[in-house]
Amino acid sequence: MSGDVLLLSNSRPPGGAEPFTHAREVLDEHLGGRTVWFLPYAQADHDAYHAWVARALAPLDVRPLHREPDPAATAATADAVFVGGGNTFRLLHDVRRLGVLDALRGNDACRYTGSSAGTNLAQPTIRTTNDMPIVDPGGLDALHRVPFQVNPHYLDLDPTSTHQGETREERIREFHELNTVPVVGLREGAWLHRTGDTVTLGGNTARLFRRDEEPIELAPGTDVSWLLAPTTSS
Incomplete structure (x- = not known):
């Protein structure tokens, strides 16, 4: 895939700020001047979700793909799409069922923007999502807009927590027991922006995980274009 891609960890900034204010500059750069078709399929109330995002991104022209008579036909020729967050399994199930995934x-030229679950959809698979599989999506393969995996909403270990379940790092290490593709843990407020053959981290720090290697910290502004190199995964 050669189309430009913007992958956000989250839509809601901390502290009660308006949605997408933390990433407004890069969103305007990425989507400005284009009709943007919004995919609300990760949530149950499609109309309310579209209205919320359209208000937040105004004056960008954000239209509801779910209201199109043939969503797949519209997606096939769209100049830009925005795929919202929610449940990744619901999202993949619906875009597959509607033909939007194919x-x-x-549509290589389409500018893709994803947030949370929408970011998961851009990956080779949805295997690094945090979400509960509330529906069988008919397979885990996703869009492959980028050849690496992302873990949105990445959380670091809280040494004061009494939680006894796996940390995000432990879950990603489990993923690498069976897969070789790199995983970028995107902390809140962070995004990855692909323009052509360049991928840059913006907004906040991230953590990079590779099989059989220790994780490394990535600072905002880091060029991670090498992640576009083909990677074998099982």
């Missing part, structure tokens, strides 16, 4: 796979 339509986007064939």
Whole structure:
């Protein structure tokens, strides 16, 4: 895939700020001047979700893909799409069922923006999502807009927590027991922006995980274009 891609960890900034204010500059750069078709399928109330995002991104022209008579046909020729967050399994289930997944796979020139679950959809698979599998999506393969994996909403270990379940790092290490593809843990407020053959981290720090290697910290502004190199995963 050669189309430009913007992958946000989250839509809601901390502290009660308006949605997307933390990433407004890069969103305007990435989507400005284009009709943006919004995919609300990760949440149950499609109309309310579209209205919320359209207000937040105004004056960008954000239109509801779910209201199109043939969403797949519209996606196949779209100049830009924004895929919202929610449940990744619900999202993949619906875009596959509607033919939108295949339509986007064939539309290389489309500018893709994802937030949270929408970021998961851009990856080779949804295997690094945090979400509960509330529905069988008919397979875990996703869009492959980028050849690496992302873990949105990445959380560091809280030494004061009494939680006894796996940390995010432990879950990603489990992923690497069976897969070789790198995983970028995107902390809140962070994003990855692909323009052509360049990928840059913005907004906040991130953590990079590779099989059989110790994780490394990535600072905002880091060029991670080498992640576009083909990687084998099982």
